[in-house]
Amino acid sequence: MRLVRRPSGPLRDGDLGVVEVPVPRPGTGEVLVRNRMMSVTAVMRSLMDGEIGLPMPSYEPGQVLWGPAVGEVVEVGDTDLAPGDLVVHQQGWREYAVVEAAAVRPVDPRALPDLAGHLSQGVTAWLGVVRGGEVRQCDTVFVTGASGGVGSLAGQIARMRGATRVIGSTGSPAKVDYLIGELGYDAVVVRGEGGIEEQLRSAAPDGIDVVFDNVGGEQLVAALAVARHGARVALVGTMSSQASGGFSAPVEIDTGALIMRGIKLHGFAVADHLDAVAEATREFGRGLAEGAIVFPHSRLSGIDEAPRALRELLGGRHIGTVVVEL
Ligand SMILES: NC(=O)c1ccc[n+]([C@@H]2O[C@H](COP(=O)([O-])OP(=O)(O)OC[C@H]3O[C@@H](n4cnc5c(N)ncnc54)[C@H](OP(=O)(O)O)[C@@H]3O)[C@@H](O)[C@H]2O)c1
CATH class of the missing domain: 3.40.50.720 (NAD(P)-binding Rossmann-like Domain)
Structure with missing residues (x-):
């Protein structure tokens, strides 16, 4: 999914568009991931406005968007990861992604009752x-x-x-x-x-x-x-x-x-506060496992639905995290 043009005001049809390209192959130290789910978040609309001082790269017209995703490794290029491993990474908004192995976070499929939990806030x-x-x-x-x-x-x-x-x-x-x-x-x-x-x-x-x-x-x-x-x-x-x-x-x-x-x-x-991310992840996981926290989320299905998911999120149509199954 690419940014076609910078939106003016709320996101509209035609601001984003799907293109089909050949599936890339992983090089040394990289993995090819089949994304299973991505999430949409409010900051994505802000990133479409270009460089506005946020501590992350903005979205640029003609280029593919990025964002949180969880997927399965399908091909490896000389890394410790193996096909079948589940990983969280930042190359969402696409069905397949080549990602540096060092930039993914492997997840234990048994750690959370639902894969979507890995995309929570x-x-x-x-x-x-x-x-x-x-x-x-x-x-x-x-x-x-x-x-x-x-x-x-x-x-x-x-x-x-x-x-x-x-x-x-x-x-x-x-x-x-x-x-x-x-x-x-x-x-x-x-x-x-x-x-x-x-x-x-x-x-x-x-x-x-x-x-x-x-x-x-x-x-x-x-x-x-x-x-x-x-x-x-x-x-x-x-x-x-x-x-x-x-x-x-x-x-x-x-x-x-x-x-x-x-x-x-x-x-x-x-x-x-990156020094406390590990502790935050552990404590959040403990809260979920003990039932002290529930994880509200909605699901849409298919890359074509991702712009609608973002529009609905910003319009207040959902409760909690909004994920798109890919
Ligand atoms: N500081 C950080 O490190 C950090 C990290 C992550 C996110 N954030 C920021 O935290 C904020 C919340 O993120 P999020 O992912 O929870 O957002 P979110 O899920 O996108 O929030 C969506 C909700 O915002 C409400 N909303 C929509 N328009 C609104 C308006 N005009 N005024 C007030 N509320 C409105 C709607 O809820 P209702 O229907 O209930 O009104 C909507 O369901 C965002 O600004 C995000 O960029 C900051």
Whole structure:
């Protein structure tokens, strides 16, 4: 799947296109992988805008897209990997990929009940909760974008780390029952149904200790207004502007009020916490195995459906991670 042209605003038909090319052969130190699944994520729309300062390569017109995928090794070029091995790598958006053996992460097919779990945002959610928001026992935590790939796991991980009250936000009223009933949120505020700040004050009458912010914009402003003295705010994503492209999300904040209440703002990126990825993976896997965490996800099928999967993800049609079976 190639980027045909840079989208202007939301992704449209014709912005991406499938091309057929011969299956490449692996060279020394490389493997040929038959991709079984790929995931789509919000940042992919941002990468279509070109170089905007994100710590990863942008998508360029005429070139194949990249992204997380899990697949089976089918041919090896002098490496320790063998045909049949399952690996996670970053050459998604295609059915076959030649990848450097050193750049893949072999996975144990028995480690998780479903291959899709290897494409989850569990590591981001765990690191954002533990390193970004520094969630502690008895905290009240607010997760914006609670139904997304990151948010659907962040609330559950905050609970695992001892939070006693976990509040989420969504723009889709139809998702509220699922967020409370299945993902364990105590309360959910809904974008577009009255002021976020008023809803938040009634959901957290004693204030908020930690904000895990996937959204920015008015939700961040509301969260800062309700944050308690000493609150920690992990700035993780900018969904408020990302669906139409870019990553920039300006807001007006009263820095004086933050100083008086000792509030800590933490611009959080996984790329700055690679030392803790192994621990995050282990802890997330433990939570899944013990049943403390569920992994919500949707599946579409076939490379042709991948652009639709991304459009639907950005449009709020799904809960959790969206994977495409290839
Ligand atoms: N800092 C890092 O290292 C890091 C790593 C990974 C991801 N991220 C960022 O974290 C954020 C969340 O990622 P994700 O993968 O969880 O996203 P996601 O799964 O794509 O989130 C999709 C959800 O965002 C919500 N949404 C759509 N438009 C919105 C809007 N205008 N305002 C508020 N919410 C909107 C919708 O949920 P509702 O229907 O519930 O509104 C939609 O279901 C993204 O900004 C991503 O780039 C950061």
